[in-house]
Amino acid sequence: MSFWTAIVVIVAILAVAEVLKAKHRARHGSVADGSEHQPLAQREDPALKREVEELRERVKVLERIATDGRDTRLLSDEIEKLRDK
Template sequence: MSFWTAVVIIVAIGAVTSVFRARYRAQAGIIADKQGNEQYIQQTDTSDRREVEELRERIKVLERIATDANTTESLKIRQISDEIENLRDK
């Protein structure tokens, strides 16, 4: 093996190592600013995620209620049910 082949292999190993190191730090929530100062970012709690998902589901239901109440079919159904109730009252 020649000298330059060894240099290329050493540089490649260093590059691969730095990529794996950066990937691990990103998964762990460690970031570095431009000066090289490292900070740990706390990840969100699972209960917070669950609560956000529940709120999204509630919003979907409310949107469906708001939009479904204004369709022509729902207006017809409401009109028929009102007529039935009026007939029952008589």
């Protein structure tokens, strides 16, 4: 085996090892941030869920305010077009 073949094999082994380590970390819920590993945020965060619900309610109220006194069907279509963008 030549010197350069050995270098290529070593680099390939290191690359495969890094991929396997990243896969292992992802499976167990941690992400690499430089040299430190931080756990991922909890999937079910009650405070976050509550805040999202509050924001949805606020958007509904704002849509209602915007549609008062106007042709609601036309305005609703405009809102939906803006959401699609």
